[in-house]
Amino acid sequence: MDEFSDRSLFDLWFPFNMSHSTSTTIPNSIDIDWKESPEAHLFKVDLPGLKKEEVKVEVIILEDARLYLQISGEREKERDKKGDYKWHRIERSHGKFLRRLRLPENAKPDRLYSSIQDGVLTIIISKEEHEEGPLLKTIEII
Template identity: 55%
Template sequence: MSLIRRGNAFDPFSVDLCDPFDGFLFGSGSSGGGLFPSFPRVSSETAAFAGARIDWKETPESHVFKADVPGLKKEEVKVEVEDGNILQISGERRKEQEEKTNKWHRVERSSGKLMRRFRLPENSKPEQIKASMENGVLTVTVPKEEPKKHEVKSIQISG
């Protein structure tokens, strides 16, 4: 069973998977001891970064995705289109190399992989996607097609 979600609300265009029983004592979990099938888990090390926040707005001309990817260079982020209509944004922030002489007092910055996928609406032009990055924000612009005008054709009635 897989569910589609966006934040706390369900989104028909998102292809992110979630575990609806996460946190329940009888839930699925990775141990396999629950009453429900197992779902893949994101390690706690990568959890914060893997769930990178992405805004998606629609303008009259395009769909615009904005992703917070602080600390990443544009070379460390990939924007791809799969199967003609799945927008995939991915990247990875690596852990800093630890030296034996260092003593950590707090570790709050996340590391790990980022991957988010969105099913683009039918009015998208995936072959014309543009992406840019500025100040840790990735902006992906997907142009929209002009709405198709419905043509009415009269049919001659015989008989």
């Protein structure tokens, strides 16, 4: 599975534990579980607090002529409402995120499903054969 992941080399080589960082930006990568059944590839993506309108799921082709599942979005920083507020702590992350996973050749992007519920995005990509069609597709989250 590692050969399909795009986790940054920075993640592998950076020796410091950032768990005590004061930054509240979203990490460069998001947590994804990927499993395969005889019929499909199933992805579960942790996106707590995000609405479907804040997430974009695409199947794209990059320069290497391979298919990739791309998940991107942005969590807005909570803006101060009118009033006299004094922040004591800001720990919830915000900002843009992007994650790409190279899809195996048996993944067929013309037959897929996605939904988001309770902060978990579920994406199912069929492995069945399909007729030739467009290889670039934006996936609607329902």
